[in-house]
Amino acid sequence: MSPRRPCPVCTREIAVVGGRFARHDPPGRRTVLELVSCPGSRRIAPMMAPAERLFDPEEPPFPGQQPLF
Numbered sequence: 001m002s003p004r005r006p007c008p009v010c011t012r013e014i015a016v017v018g019g020r021f022a023r024h025d026p027p028g029r030r031t032v033l034e035l036v037s038c039p040g041s042r043r044i045a046p047m048m049a050p051a052e053r054l055f056d057p058e059e060p061p062f063p064g065q066q067p068l069f
Contacts, residue, residue, distance in 0.1 A: 003048075009040030016045045 002015035007024070015022040023041040030036070 005045055005048075007038060007040040008043065010038050012038075014040070019045055021045050 002017050002022070004013040004015055005021070006012065007014045007021055010024075010026050012024065012027055014024050021040055021043050024038050026036065026038040
């Protein structure tokens, strides 16, 4: 299942696949028989906030901590 984010154009919750919003129709009913995609379709999705780190690799080990190997 792909993560969903709001489209910057129509604000619908859209799946993000490969860093881009999936192709989708604009909200509302169609009045013509043509298939029309939302202008936000296939746009590059902004990156999400990076995950928090469990530890800082630059921080020295705790005093008295011995290396594992």
